[in-house]
Amino acid sequence: MNFFDFFNMTMPEAADIGSTVTSDRDFFATVSPRDIFIFFVAIIIAYILGVIISHHIRVRMSHRLKKDQLDILTGIIRVVLIIIAIGISIPGILDLSVTIILIALVAVIAIIGVSSQKVISNMVAGLALLYESPFATGDFISTGGVSGTVVSVRLFSVRIRTTDGIYVHIPNDQIYSTTVSNCHANVARRYVYSVGIRYQDDVKKAVVIIGKILEEYTFILKNPAPSVFVSDISADSVILTIRAWFPSNWKLTRDDISLSTEILPQIKEALEAAGIEMPYAQRVVWFANQPTHFADTTSRQPSESRLK
Amino acid sequence: MFGRYELGFSYADPEIRIQLTDNEGRVKYERECAGKTESRYLGRTFSAIHVHPVEPVNLPEALTNFLELSFPPLLLSPGSSQIIYLKFPVETGVFLESGEKRDLLDIFSLAPVKFSLYGSPSSGVITRWYYSDLYMDIPVTDKRREGVMTLLLKNSGTETATISRAVFDGASMCIFYGERVAMTATMEIHSPSIAHTTFSDTAPADCPNRAIDLYLSRAFSITTGKGYFMEAGTI
Numbered sequence: 230m231n232f233f234d235f236f237n238m239t240m241p242e243a244a245d246i247g248s249t250v251t252s253d254r255d256f257f258a259t260v261s262p263r264d265i266f267i268f269f270v271a272i273i274i275a276y277i278l279g280v281i282i283s284h285h286i287r288v289r290m291s292h293r294l295k296k297d298q299l300d301i302l303t304g305i306i307r308v309v310l311i312i313i314a315i316g317i318s319i320p321g322i323l324d325l326s327v328t329i330i331l332i333a334l335v336a337v338i339a340i341i342g343v344s345s346q347k348v349i350s351n352m353v354a355g356l357a358l359l360y361e362s363p364f365a366t367g368d369f370i371s372t373g374g375v376s377g378t379v380v381s382v383r384l385f386s387v388r389i390r391t392t393d394g395i396y397v398h399i400p401n402d403q404i405y406s407t408t409v410s411n412c413h414a415n416v417a418r419r420y421v422y423s424v425g426i427r428y429q430d431d432v433k434k435a436v437v438i439i440g441k442i443l444e445e446y447t448f449i450l451k452n453p454a455p456s457v458f459v460s461d462i463s464a465d466s467v468i469l470t471i472r473a474w475f476p477s478n479w480k481l482t483r484d485d486i487s488l489s490t491e492i493l494p495q496i497k498e499a500l501e502a503a504g505i506e507m508p509y510a511q512r513v514v515w516f517a518n519q520p521t522h523f524a525d526t527t528s529r530q531p532s533e534s535r536l537k
Numbered sequence: 538m539f540g541r542y543e544l545g546f547s548y549a550d551p552e553i554r555i556q557l558t559d560n561e562g563r564v565k566y567e568r569e570c571a572g573k574t575e576s577r578y579l580g581r582t583f584s585a586i587h588v589h590p591v592e593p594v595n596l597p598e599a600l601t602n603f604l605e606l607s608f609p610p611l612l613l614s615p616g617s618s619q620i621i622y623l624k625f626p627v628e629t630g631v632f633l634e635s636g637e638k639r640d641l642l643d644i645f646s647l648a649p650v651k652f653s654l655y656g657s658p659s660s661g662v663i664t665r666w667y668y669s670d671l672y673m674d675i676p677v678t679d680k681r682r683e684g685v686m687t688l689l690l691k692n693s694g695t696e697t698a699t700i701s702r703a704v705f706d707g708a709s710m711c712i713f714y715g716e717r718v719a720m721t722a723t724m725e726i727h728s729p730s731i732a733h734t735t736f737s738d739t740a741p742a743d744c745p746n747r748a749i750d751l752y753l754s755r756a757f758s759i760t761t762g763k764g765y766f767m768e769a770g771t772i
Contacts, residue, residue: 415658447597451607451653451666476600476652476663 268318275314279307295365297382354401368413425466450474570645589748591630594707602707605664610701622672656769684718706765715744735764
């Protein structure tokens with residue numbers, strides 16, 4: 230009997246099928262200790278086989294796949310082996326025909342599929358993430374407004390630890406359908422800083438001082454070389470932009486704050502030691518009845534004296 | 538400074554101080570180098586320490602396995618070969634002896650550290666970068682700070698090659714010590730953009746002692762050891 234035959238049957242015929250299923254009363258009478266023994270032996274063999282295959286996969290594939298990918302792959306293999314073992318041994322116990330097993334399986338899959346679409350979509354997204362591997366355990370990623378270190382990548386979800394120690398659990402389908410920025414996908418990453426200096430300060434001198442700090446800083450890469458340049462002449466200051474590359478796997482590149490606390494204080498200290506200062510915001514206020522020559526005589530005075 | 542030392546050992550110069558003392562059964566290791574100190578108590582199972590030069594890719598933290606030596610550009614005609622000498626930074630490893638086993642205790646260095654990127658950010662590697670002048674004879678070095686690499690350059694390509702840097706895999710380094718710290722390597726240039734670097738495990742005459750391989754002492758399984766393919770050029 231195939232599936233089409235089953236669905237084309239009349240109700241009485243379908244009822245007859247039920248007679249092929251062993252009733253509860255007959256169950257214990259028909260199941261022999263040998264059947265139960267075979268069931269458990271099949272499960273144990275599948276388990277042991279799963280462990281052996283997993284071990285071999287880990288040994289042979291560890292240089293090709295990341296740890297979380299190996300975990301998922303070996304997990305799937307072990308579950309499949311257990312299901313096969315159950316599939317082989319259960320019909321013997323329950324005395325079911327293959328047709329009934331298949332019908333039951335389809336029904337169960339249909340019920341699970343309808344009732345847990347989200348779970349299925351998460352699982353499919355998990356397999357897609359496993360295949361594409363946009364990130365791995367230990368990477369620092371940003372996705373959907375959350376930034377942190379990936380703690381684990383599982384079949385249904387990804388777990389992230391943010392820099393302030395918060396544990397975040399993100400469903401796989403959510404990650405798969407949104408943008409993910411991985412700070413560790415490439416071996417080096419560039420940081421950009423802005424430093425404002427006063428108008429009267431020597432820009433070339435400031436560039437040389439900052440360049441020297443960048444050159445001497447161990448973790449700023451020699452190549453690509455760091456750069457310092459005037460990027461803006463704003464209302465209150467001359468803005469110097471600093472671009473420097475760092476190794477992605479350096480611990481301080483885990484978040485921008487750690488790196489800033491390491492670099493920026495050194496730059497500020499060196500600039501101040503050379504007489505170059507960070508400017509205060511300044512506004513020149515002109516009064517309507519102010520004499521025209523006043524501007525010429527006081528143009529280089531601090532704003533407070535001009536207001537007096 | 539390099540060698541095997543037992544309890545009571547003490548070494549001191551203006552920049553480095555190492556001491557292994559036994560104070561009423563408490564074995565203490567103390568080290569001072571370039572203003573940084575390290576101090577640890579050791580278990581009774583350790584009978585001695587070994588002070589050896591190690592692969593210079595560990596400090597200030599293990600970010601890379603690769604050493605990049607940069608030097609003034611050298612032009613090499615097709616089919617020719619030449620031996621040059623380069624200085625490389627020395628990192629000193631202190632190993633604990635426990636029977637046949639050697640466990641890493643400490644690493645320190647007097648050489649400056651700078652990192653670089655060889656290749657592109659997406660497919661390149663981070664390297665420990667070091668600049669050396671180019672020497673045609675073995676240069677004099679302070680072996681606590683710098684070693685000498687004998688580098689055989691072979692241009693097996695069909696074009697004149699310009700070489701100004703060499704990248705080496707730390708996992709296949711063979712370091713020797715004696716009157717100096719030494720490594721012997723070969724760089725075969727296949728084309729202006731591809732070269733292959735390998736190390737020789739033959740000790741130079743003046744450096745008969747083989748240093749402990751840090752990678753072996755860490756019980757890493759070395760599957761490579763076949764050198765490094767420089768696929769991002771030699772300039």
